[in-house]
Amino acid sequence: MRDLLLIGIGTGNRDHVTLAGVQAMRSADLILIPRKGPDKADLADLRHQICESVLSGCDVALAEFDLPVRDASGDYRAGVDAWHDAIAKAWSDAIDRHAPDARRVALLIWGDPSLYDSSLRIAARLPDLRVRVIPGITALQALTAAHAIPVNEIGAPFIVTTGRQLRDKGWPPGVDTVAVMLDGDCAFQTLDPDGIEIWWGAYLGMAEEMLISGPLADRSAQILSDRAQARSRHGWIMDIYLLRRRS
Template identity: 60%
Template structure:
């Protein structure tokens, strides 16, 4: 039986690593470390720093190149499933080559493995392929937590629900019915520009928790174009961007 630990490492600040996360990584025989292209070396460098400077042990580090999802697949979910299959194949190959049959392998997951992340679904694919696998999850600080903390706001209003969704759903379906507050993740197209901004406030952040953190907040009608321009500039300078925002009807 192989143990696979999916360890949440927060949103870019090594100070946000929990003691549980550090301890779990220290017990691993192998840590798989993804490389996501030259433009995202910051993400790999953070993981290397955690492994090399924070851990008191020296697990074997096995780096691998992340496959690129085909954005031209006509059906979005078909493209995602093909991408996940490719990742599962890479994991299975690396585990078989670098880990004993009863070993412990870990992955450092940006944010938290259970919130808009696919590592758990990829682990399920390994089990479906017949790999004897025990999966455990170490929670991490999420970008959503970092966003609300950075802006010093509560996630919800009194007695009101919060809906967490994607930019694609916001573009396709508009403002969710009966929602007072909407948190939007995985949005590469500034989908708030598809909404009627009247009466909506926005709290936006990019690289939350990292040294280059950028924040904007206020009425969506006043900030929409500014956020689009700020995001484009930040992405051009860094070569990549991770951002998240909260919308609330005022």
């Protein structure tokens, strides 16, 4: 059975790749690198840079493939399921095309494969692959490290959620700290900002890193403006933020 290595590579800084991640990359026969279109070519380039930094002297093949685009016109869950089916087929086709005899194939996953990443669910669609996960630094870890803050208050719980959930359901009950990922529409705008602090970050760990923090009422407009400018400049943005409600 062929091994599929899902290797967490952090948030864009090649120093975030763990030694276990480096060893897994060097042990692979093939590393697949997704292309997300010309506007997001930087993402493929970063994967290539990480590979170049750790694969010296290794006979590891690199192969790019086009990542399918999700159809967002219909039902959200049905669209995601169809998208995942298409990605699984793209993985399988890329392996058969570039290295049909490869026994160990790797994918480099932003952050960690376990946190708001669908690679494990996609891999489950390919029963002929034996999955091994090499954990990486999550965007949440990178955010709290960049701001030098703890993710939780003393003895207190916190919730990690998505922009969609925050927008549709409001502040989660029972917690004063909420980490928000996958928020392309800046759902913090839907909250009453009174008494809420925000720690926001984009391109964490990269040279382009952006950090903003402070009372939500004072920082919301700045985040919206800076985020829009950065997305226009780079063609893409990856960001995350932590909200804390003060009693």
